[in-house]
Amino acid sequence: MHFGYTDEQEQFRGIVARFLRERAPVSAVRAQMASERGHDPALWRGIAGELGLTGVHVPEHLGGQGFGLEELCIAQEEFGRALTCAPFFASTVLATTALLEIADEAEQEALLPALVAGERVGTLAWVEQGGDWSASACAMLATPAADGVRLNGHKHYVIDGLAADRLLVVARTPGSVGNAGLGLYAVEADAAGLVRRGLETIDTTRRQAALVLTDCPARRLGAGRDFTSGFARLMDRATIALAAEMVGGAHALLDAAVDYAKLRMQFGRPIGAFQAIKHKLAEMLLEVELATAAVRYAAAAADANDAETSLLASHAKAMASDASMRAAVEAVQIHGGIGFTWDNDTHLWFKRARSSAVLLGDAALHRERYIALTEAAA
C-alpha cells in the first residue's frame, strides 16, 4: 500500500480545486451561510452534474465513478479547503456510503441514482441528544406496522437535516439492547409524524437539525445484511472523510496565516520575520502535514480493506482534530485583532474546525478507541 497520489489523482484534485475556486469563493460561502437554505442548489448541481463528485466512490453499475475512498477524500480535502457550503458530507459521505455499506443491492439500485445525480439530498440520522456517536446508544424505536414500520424517537445533530429529502434513520426493534436489533430505515422527507427543526450551530456553513419522529412510517433497508459490520465500515469511512475535510481546512488556515505573516508589517518588518511567528507557522505546518499523512494512509487502507482500517480512522480523526484546532487558534492569533473581526475570513474556518473537532467524536475519544483497537488486535 502506498499513499502518494498518482498523476490522475492529482489531476482530479486540480479539477475540484479549480471548480471550487471559481464557483464557490469565500464570498459565496458568506452568502450561503447567511441564507435560508444554507447552500446553493446551482452549486450542488455543478458538484453532482459537472464534476460527478456525488458518485465518486459509487460503483459504475450504480451510476457512480467507481473510485474509492481515496478519491472521496481528495474531494473532501478540497471542500474543507474551500469551506464549501454544500450537503456533500451529509448526502455523499454519510447517506451514500450508508446505502453502499448497509442496504441490499436492490435498495441501492433504487435509491442511489437520485443521490448520485444530486437530484435528492440524503443524510444519516443516527446520533441522539447527548451525542453518543456509537449506534449501540440508539434509542429510536422501530415498531412493525401493517404497511411497514413506524419509528418513534428523537435524532439530534443531523447534518443538513433540513435540506435533506432522503433521510436514513438508525433505529432499534423494541426490547433490543446494544448492537442487537439495530437497523437502517428510510424515511421520506414529507412523512407523517416527522418534525424537523433547525439547530443553531456555531459553524453556520454546515447546518444541523433535530428530528422528532412520532409513529413515522419508514422502510427497513439492508435486512439481508449485517447492520453492525456495515455501520462500522460506514463510520470508519465517514470518519476518514471528515478528517480529510478537516486537514483541507487546516491547510487553508495555514496558507492564510503564512500569507498574512508575509504581508503584515509591524516594527518595520513583516511579522513572519519574527521567530515568534515563523516558528509557530513551522510547527503548524508540521502538525498539518502529519495529520494529512494520517488521513491519506487511512483512506488508502480503507480502500484496501486493511484490517487496521478502524484503528487508522481513529488515528486520522484524532490528529486532524488536534491539527485543525491548533491551526485555527494560531491562524486567528497570527492575524491579531484583524483575525478576530467578522470581516476577516479566518473565523469561518475556525468555526468549522471547532465544530468538526467534536463531530464523530473528539480527539480524546479517538485516542482511547485507537488504544482499545490496538489492544484488541494484540
Place this chain on the structure above:
Amino acid sequence: MHFGYTDEQEQFRGIVARFLRERAPVSAVRAQMASERGHDPALWRGIAGELGLTGVHVPEHLGGQGFGLEELCIAQEEFGRALTCAPFFASTVLATTALLEIADEAEQEALLPALVAGERVGTLAWVEQGGDWSASACAMLATPAADGVRLNGHKHYVIDGLAADRLLVVARTPGSVGNAGLGLYAVEADAAGLVRRGLETIDTTRRQAALVLTDCPARRLGAGRDFTSGFARLMDRATIALAAEMVGGAHALLDAAVDYAKLRMQFGRPIGAFQAIKHKLAEMLLEVELATAAVRYAAAAADANDAETSLLASHAKAMASDASMRAAVEAVQIHGGIGFTWDNDTHLWFKRARSSAVLLGDAALHRERYIALTEAAA
C-alpha cells in the same frame, strides 16, 4: 491565609542560601555525587548544628525551632536550588515529620532529639517494589514476637536508605488489608535480618536503597495514635516539601538558562535576543512562578491545618513536576550541545528533576487525586 513571606522568613531564606552557596557549591555537589557515602558529614553537621535546619519544624520542647512547614519549605527550596547532597529530605522531611505525625509523645521525646541534632540520620521506608505510593499497598508483615515485633518483607526506593541509621518502616499486621493493621516501626540500622542494598539511580545526588527484612526485630511506634490520618498528614507535608525543593531546582535551571542566553553569542548576537529563546524563557518563568505560588500556598495551608491541605499538596506536586521537567528540558535545550555535556552543570539538575517528577507520585497521579479530592469535598 496569606503566603507572601514575612521579612523574617526572607532573612531565614537568605541565611540558608548563603550557607549553601559557601559550603555546598556545585563543585561540592560533584564531589559528593561521586563519593561512597553520597553526602558530606561536615556539611550535614553544619546544616544541623549551625543552621538548626534539621529541627526547623520541630516544636521547641522537642529540641526544634518551632516553625512550620512554610519554613521547612523555604529550606527545601534552597536545597533544591543548590542541589545539596544531604539526607535532609530523608531525615528531616520524611523521618522527622513521620515521628511528629505518627509517634506517641514519649517516642518523640526519645527519638527526635538525635535527628534534630543531626547525630542520627533517619529515613522512612514505606513504598515497595512497583512504586505504589499509598501505605495501603504495603505488604511488609509485622508479626508479634516475645520481645516486640518481627518484620518480614521488602522495601524499595528508600531515600538515603544506606546513609540512614534510624529506619522507620511501615508494615501491617498479618491478615490485615488496606489501611487497617498498618503501623510505623522503628528498626535499628544494625538490626539482625536487615539487608540493605544501594540502588543505582539516575540522580546520583540523592541515593536510594532496597531493604530486605527477614525476622527483623522492630518496635511499634504511635500505637496510641491513628496511623492512617497521621500517615496522610505526613505524606501531604512531605509532598509539599518535595515540591518546594523541585521549584527551587526549577528556579536554578531557569536562572542558569537566562544567564547563558545573555552570554552565548550566535549569529552576532546573544541567543537571548532571539524570540525563540526569549519567549521560551518567558514561558518557563511563568510556569515556575505558578508552581512556586502553588507550593507556598499549600505550605501555608498545611500550617493552618486547612481542610484543603491534601488537595493543595497534589496541586503543588503536579505543577512542580511539570514545571521542573519543563525547566530541565528547556534549560538543556537552551544550552545546546554544551548543555548535553557532563562538564556543564545543567544535567545535574535535570536528573534531579526527572527523578523528583515521579517521586511521591507523578503529575498525572496527583491530578487524578486532586479531582478525586475535589469530588469528595463537594
Place this chain on the structure above:
Amino acid sequence: MSTPSITPEETTVRAELRAWLAAHWQVDRSLVAWRHLLVDSGWGMPHWPREWHGRGLPVALLPAIDAEFEAVGAVGVARIGIRLLAAATLLEHGSDDHKRRFLRRILSGEDTWCQLFSEPGSGSDLAGGTTRAEFDGTRWVVNGQKLWTTSAHHAHWGLLLARTDWDAPKHQGLSFFVIDMHQPGVEVRPLKQMNGYASFNEVFFTDAVVPANNQVANTGDGWKVAMTTLAHERRNADALRRWGHASPHAGRIYDEERAEIATVMEPYRWYPQRAGRVDLALPRARSTGRMADPAVRQELAKLLMLSRASEWLAQRARHAKQSGKPEGPEGSLGKLVASHVARAAAEVHALISGADAMLAGADSPENGMIAEILLSVPATSIAGGTDEIQRNIIGERVLDLPREPRTDAGPFRDIPRNPPRPRG
C-alpha cells in the same frame, strides 16, 4: 500579616465625610446635580489635588472613604469607561485650561470619552500609527482611521494619538489631542467580531478638526502622553470590576446610575466568556456526567490548577505591593497566564460538551454560554497586547534579556509599513 491600625487622620476624615454626607446625600436628587456637589466638595475624588476637585488626601484613605459612601448608599462620581483614563492623562499632561474644561464633566458623567490609539496598520506596534494631524495655521486637521475603539458611538470626546511629523523617528513624530467626536469629519462604525458582538468601533477621520487649544503637551510628545493613558488601563479594568455593578437600591439617582452603567458596560458583556469561564467547568463536568471520564479529569485538573495558581500569583503581587516590596515578576505574568487559562478553559468546555459544542444559542449548553466561550476566547491572547508581545516584555523587562535588533529606527517615512486599509 498584621492588619494596619486605624490612624487618627482616618478618624478625622471619616467624621468629616460622614457629616458632609448626612447634610447632602439625597436619593431623589438628579445624578448630575449630586455629582457636581461631589466635585465642589472634593469628596468625589478625595485623592486628587485640592485645586482640581479633590482634597489632596492619601490614596491609603480611599477604602475608608468608600466605606462611608457605602454606609449611606451614596453614589460616587462617574468612574467607569474610558473617562478616568482621560482624567488621569489630563491631570498629568493637560494644561490648566484642559483641566478646567474637561475634568468636571468627566466626574459628573455628563461627558463620555473614547481612546483613539490602535489602527488597522498598527496593533502590536502602537507607535507605528499613520493617522495624520496637520496644522493649517489655526487648527489641526485629522485624516486616518482608528480601530478597537470602545464606546466611540457614545463618546463626546476622544483621546487621539496622531502623527504630526513623518521625518522624526516613529515614537517622536506623534502628538496627542482631545478631539470632538460630534463633528462631520468623524465617522463611527460598529466593528463586528467573530463572536457576533460589535463591542468596538472603527473611527474614520476625514478632515476632522481639532482646535489648537485641544492639543495635549507639545508636538512630538504624543507617545509619552499615550504611555500615561496606557499605564492606567489596568487600573481601569479594576474600576470596571469594582464599579460596573448597579446598586439594587430604589430611587431616582440609582435609576440614573443604573442607566449609565448599563450603557458603559454593554461592550464588556462577553468579557467573562473570552476569559473562558473557568467557574463553569467543574459544575458542567458534574452535571453532564463527564466527570467519569479520566481524560476529562486530567484536563479539568490542569485547568483548575492553572487558574487557581494564577490567582495566587496575582495575590502574591498584590501582597508584595502592599508590603512596599518591589513588585516581582508576577505582575507582568498576569496577562500571559490569563491567555493560557482562557485557552485551556475553552478546550475543557469543548471536551466536556462533546457534540453539544457544535451548537449555539438556545439549542446549546448553558443557553449559548458555552458557544460564546468557544468563539470569544481568541480575544484573550490578542486584546491589550498579544501573547507574543507579552513574552517579549517578560523576556526583556523581567528577565533582562537583550533586545532584538531594531528595523524601525530612522525617519518614520522610511520605515516599511502596511498599506492603508481600503474603506469598505
Place this chain on the structure above:
Amino acid sequence: MSTPSITPEETTVRAELRAWLAAHWQVDRSLVAWRHLLVDSGWGMPHWPREWHGRGLPVALLPAIDAEFEAVGAVGVARIGIRLLAAATLLEHGSDDHKRRFLRRILSGEDTWCQLFSEPGSGSDLAGGTTRAEFDGTRWVVNGQKLWTTSAHHAHWGLLLARTDWDAPKHQGLSFFVIDMHQPGVEVRPLKQMNGYASFNEVFFTDAVVPANNQVANTGDGWKVAMTTLAHERRNADALRRWGHASPHAGRIYDEERAEIATVMEPYRWYPQRAGRVDLALPRARSTGRMADPAVRQELAKLLMLSRASEWLAQRARHAKQSGKPEGPEGSLGKLVASHVARAAAEVHALISGADAMLAGADSPENGMIAEILLSVPATSIAGGTDEIQRNIIGERVLDLPREPRTDAGPFRDIPRNPPRPRG
C-alpha cells in the same frame, strides 16, 4: 504504483558482476586485499566515475548490484563512519591529487576520517568558527578547538573547516583542509555527555600543520565545500542503518569486517535511546499493567500516532522523490518531528515506569534501557541542528517567510562572538 520492470542493462550488469564475484570472492582473503580488488574492478562503488574506482553505472542499478553481493555473501567496500562524507566531498571539490591519494584507502577501510566543523563557540552558527589556519609561506598552521568530533581518536585524517581571513564576511573567510590527525599539534580528548557515554571528542590544535597540497578548493571557499559534506550527512545516517550490522557468517574476511563495524559503530550505541525507543512503549505499557490507566492510554496513543504519522510523512517524501516529483515539505520536517517523537517517548516511558523511572542500570527497567532513554533524549533536539534552527529552516525555506535582520554581516573580525573556551 507499478514495480519498475527489469531493464536489459540490469540483466547485463548482473551477469557481469556475478561472473566477476564467482571468479574473485573468497572468504579467507584479508578484508583489505579484497577491497583493493573491488576498487580496481570498480565494483566497490559502481556508480562512481570510471576514472575514480567506479564503473559509471546509474544509481538506480545499485539495489541490483547489492543483491548480487548479498547472494554470495560478499563484503563491500568500507562504507560506514565519516569516510563516505570525506569521499563525497573530495570527489566534488578535491583535486586529482587528492582523489589519487585519499579515495582508495577510504574504500579499502585502511584510513578512517573525522569531521572538524563544530566549535565550542559556534554550534548553531557553524559558519562562525574561529579555529584559524595561517599560511606561513609553505604550509598552513592551525590553532583552535573543534567539538563533537565522532571517532576523532581513531581517525587518520580530518575534514577541517578553518578561518583564513578575518576581514571577510563570515561565510567567505573560511577554507577547507585535509589534516593529518596523527601529529603532535593535534590533541584528541573524549567528551563525556550527560548520559554517561563519551561518543564524541574535543580536538585541540596547537600549531598543527597542513601541507599546502592538502587544501581543498580555494582559500575562502571553505563554506561551500563544507556544505557538500553536510548535504551528505543524512545519507550517511542511512548508511549507518544499512551497513552498520555485522554479517553472521564465519570466515577471516567476516571477522575483520566485524571488528571494523564494532569500532565504527561504538559511538552510535545510544542513538536508538536518544530517539526515545517508541518501540518499547506499548510492550512496556502492557507488561507493567499501566495500560489500564486511562492517562497512560491517552499519552501512549498520542505517541504512537505521532510516531507512525512521522514514518508516513517520510514515506511520502520518498515516494515523491522516486516518482520524480519535487520533494514536498516532508523532508525538512523529518528532523523536527523526530525531536517531538523522542521527547514524547521519554515522557511516556517515565509515565509508564513510575517510581522505576528514578532507577538506572541493572536495578531499573529493561536493564537500564529506560534510564538511558530518559538521559539521552535531550540530544535529539540539539544534535545536527537544534529544533530552533530547524524551525527557522522550515519557516524560511519551506514556507518562504522573510528572514530576520542580520547582525552578523560585515568583516568577521567585528562580529560579536563568544570568548575562547578555557582549556580545562
